[in-house]
Amino acid sequence: MIRVFIADASQRILDNVTTRVGKEDDIMVCGTARDGEGAIQECLRLQPDVALLDTGLPSADGLQVTELLSQYLQHTGIIIMSLDVEQDLMRRAMLMGAREFLGKPFKGDELISSIRRVYKFEQKKNELATVGGDGGTTGDSSAPAGPTTLKGSVALVISAKGGVGKTVVATNLAVALGSMGAKTGLVDLSLQFGDVAMHLGLSPKRTLADLASSDAVADEDALAQTFGGAHGVKALLAPMRPEEADLITTGHVRALLGALRSQFLYTILDGPTHISELTLEALDLADMVIVVTDYTITSVKNTKNLLQVFTRLKIPPERLVILANDRDPIKGLTREMIISHLEWPELLSLEHDSQLVNTSIHNAVPFVISAPTSAVSSGIFTVARQVAPDLFPAAQPGPKAPAKTEPQPKKTKKRLGFART
């Protein structure tokens, strides 16, 4: 039975929703409230499966209630209802932890499908968390409280040239993994001009620079105060001023990743573009390295150089994923040319979609959330499958098309338009 809590200032709406929900055999209304404070108290007591909250509640509005409940009730899925369907309001609701947004007036059937979807999602999330995702917030209540003991893995997203889509990939990948219920962290190691905050709509109060300057990168409390949370992931943001980047040392990176492995099932690093001591440290520690290139001659040439550096560093090819991002439709090379030049048959690809990608950056809502079935999201889920195969049982592909391993290319002798390196 799905237990639903409803909060709305209007008694008429409470009655209508209760009547509609009452027609379903497997859904029941476990409580109602007409103001925000009542909603918080009752939800904490009743722990519903799904809470349906109106934005215009008196005393504490629906978004404030959402923020609080998503902190304390990790197994309650929240649906926001609102007369106002402004994009910004939807975005804020999602940032606070709501899973769905219903514009008023809505049809009864829409409401029921939304409740079922949110309930299913929460169930899936809890299953994954019990398998190892949330560090013991479910399951055995006799398990010791305190620091978690996950053995999470780390994936570094890197590129040999700026602007090829590294941050787009890192943020959407982290959010995709988070959306599948895996506890996921994201670190902006693009320390001088990091963009993760912008892509996720976070305004940093504390950043990696604060952790580093107090040598507290592995301190659980300091980390908790520094994480910014959005769309189901916890992010550590790059310093606010470029000169603060120097505060972060290789020792900090090593200690930080050690601490994050015990808190997150997956940690995604949005890496720097240049090879520095810090990049080498991250490369050494990462379980998987995702190299992003676009289709331009310069980017592919530099990627080839980077792969040669990896060979010299003895980074095993099994740890590498190469992703060709069709960032610019006026591209210089074909996929086959890239495969041939890089000698990398398993090249993954990300489709071009200016409209979706740029809108998602502008609205700070990653496209894997706003358009999970789009081609470009499908590309991200393909990468997610490589990073986290356990999240993709064989019979259950990602949200859209099965994540495809790219077909074996024909070995082409076609010469590229630039000198061999």
Ligand SMILES: Nc1ncnc2c1ncn2[C@@H]1O[C@H](COP(=O)(O)OP(=O)(O)OP(=O)(O)O)[C@@H](O)[C@H]1O
């Ligand atoms: N698949 C895509 N389709 C269309 N446009 C894309 C795609 N991927 C990325 N872009 C565009 O490329 C821009 C650069 O992306 P992003 O900021 O992720 O690059 P980056 O590699 O992180 O850059 P930097 O080196 O500055 O960190 C985006 O703002 C977006 O406009």
Ligand SMILES: [Mg+2]
């Ligand atoms: Mg970037």
